[in-house]
Amino acid sequence: MPITLLRVLIAAILLVVVGFTVAPYATSYVSTSAVVNAPLINIRAPFSGIIVQPTKPVSSIVETGETLIELKNSRSQRGTLQGVKTRLGSLNGEIVGMEKQMRELSDLRTDLITRRDALVAARTTWFIPRLDAAKANIDRAQASLLKAQGNMARMEDLAEDGTATATTLSAAEADLIAAQADLAQQKAVYAQLEVERDTLDGEMGIDLTSNGFEQIEYRLNEIDVRLADINAQLLERQAQRAGLKNQIAILSVEALRQESFAPKVSTSGIIWEASASEGGTVASGENVATVLDCTRRFLEVQLPERHFENIPTGTTARVQLKGSTEHFTAQVLTAYGSGARPNRDMQAASPRIQTEDGFRVIVGLGDANVDDVMASGSFCNVGRTADVRFELHHDSFMSRLSRLFAGLGGNTSTSSALTSDTAATPIETE
Template sequence: MTTRILRLSAATMLLASAAVAIAPRLTGHISSSAVVNAPIIAVYAPFDGVIEHASPSIAQPVEEGDTLLVLNNRSLRGSELRALRSSLAAVSGEMSGLTQQSNAPERLRKELENRRDAAIDARKRWFVPRLDEAWAMVQHAEATVDASKARLQRIEKLSKNGSIAQREVEEARTTLLEDRATLASATATMRRLQIERDALTGGSNLDLESNDLEQIGYRLDEIAVRQADIQARLIQLRASRQGLQSQIAGLSIETKKQNAFVPKVTAAGVIWEVSAPEGSSVSIGEPLAQVLDCSRRFMEVILPEDSFETIVPGTPAQVKYKGASESFTARVSAVYGANTRPNRNMQAAEPRLTVDSGLRVIVGIGPADPSDPKVSRAFCEVGRSAEVRFDRKNTILDAVRALAGRVGLLDQPLVAGLVNDRTETDSRIN
């Protein structure tokens, strides 16, 4: 019995030693293939140009806000801008000439209108005595006709008595006809004068004696047509001028923007890929330089998918660089499902992943100081291998219990009692 107890005790001690040796595997997730990584910030040429100032050399530190390089535009659109300005000057000159042409007919129109108004006023004044004279002539003719009628009636009575010869009767009748004709002529003259007066009062250019007003009217019509043509042309020219001004403004802004491309560094880091030397020509879309962003370093590890509920952003992880004597604490910054595919083109290092599928865990390891020459020459330790460990809540005793269960020692009452007693003690302490 004593020998058996000693054997079981020795077995338990061996299990404990084995558990201590393999505890990291049983008490947490460990990835020994993690690689320090960081994003790359690439700058591309927005236009065809020439490098005026090249970027710093490779591995040189840069700070946020530093000028990365200077690219001058070699295809400036100055000639196009000058052509537009020349067209604008021509349009403005034509508008000025048309405006002057419009002013001259306008002055002539006002002069003709004044002449017409003066002529109409003069004619109106002229009609007053003429109408009075015509009215007097009509009245005189009417009186003459009345006298001729009375004389004819008297002569006809005398002719019936034989006192007057028939010849005198015929003469009286002829005189009456002549007087009536004179009355008709006087009446027609008065009506004509009235019509002319009424036409002038109504604004008409009717003139039965002279065509001066009619000629003035023709000239005014010609001026109106000419003015309409000038105004239509001015409207077209104004639209053209506005279009040219808009094109010039837009092209000026574009030319000013594209005169030189001076990109700024957006994050502290080191030069990952240098630009072409000064004086080199580059084409639009061509990569100019790349900066390693040392402020966002991370590691990528693959864990079993059953860890999705326990490994979340903010979960601590112990990181130990290969060759280092001490580890440091980092935290999970992102967790991706097994089917996600990262963009490796924007990463500086290629992670050494031992499996193709699983839970992708991104561990942020904090920024590096690129101003330190050792750090910048080492590219902020990008590419360095490390071991990343995620601790579980299991204890060493849990590891012993698990190992004992695997080898069948939990069936032995002594071992089971030792493990269970320890568990109860831990429970009471906790």
């Protein structure tokens, strides 16, 4: 009898053990594997340089706005900028010299014009008595002509009366011709003086009696040509100066950007990979630090692919990290089949789980408290595996059976835990 009782007791214990083992699979969808993950933020050096301020050690907390690392460019980027500034200085010197030369030529031109105007005024004043003298000579020539004409008329009358000889008549005729020629000459002289006077204020400034005006006009023309040539060169230099100033502005910004690199932390996280120590060298494009973004943690869960349509987005998941006695709930963000290529750029924990015979479910875990020593020391639990269960479909047989047992008061520890966890409010997800 005792042996029979012992056998019955052993059988009951085995049934209870099997029940506890099979019950989770009968009342929920159980993950085959699950791992906590989070994206990594890689910081790469934009240039070859030296570490002036290294990052904090691995697993240290970094806050938003904090300077993560500071690099100094090992090769000076200001050589090109200094060369352009030197060219600008030389060009400024040329422009100043040209402007000074133009001012001096303009002053000389003004002086020559003043001298020419003075000469014109003097010549004009000088021409007044000359014109008066020319007019007097014309009047005298006209009087001589009238006298010669009267003498000629008298000689002709005397010749008709026979009292004048042919020689006397011929002499009177010659005097008349000479008087006419003298009058014409005096008029020509007057016309010449008028031409000289009228051309003094003209553009050429011709003086028929002196070459002073011609020299001044020649020099003025030469100065105008020189001014036009310098002005063209000056405009070219000014355009070059404007281009160099624009280039200097661009190079200054670039030199400042390339002089040092001190990125700020965009989101709170934990140092996943620290930089080398102070004074260490880095190459352009080299990864100098990596920050774990604990604000976007997720749980990567693998399930048999036959459950794909039974776990839609928003489904509540019951999560227990392995090694922990606590449970919490989360919600499904998305799911994709075994044939889908995972996003390796989001990889934090390595290696990522494989889904050759199942499908992958992404469960949002939300933000982690990086100020917690336990969380920061364990990298916000990234890389830890977990047991994840999902509620059965509401109309499934086992779900109805579970609700029946619950209604009869036959609550087991497993169903009680499941009921309490599924009734909990899910944590906030991204």
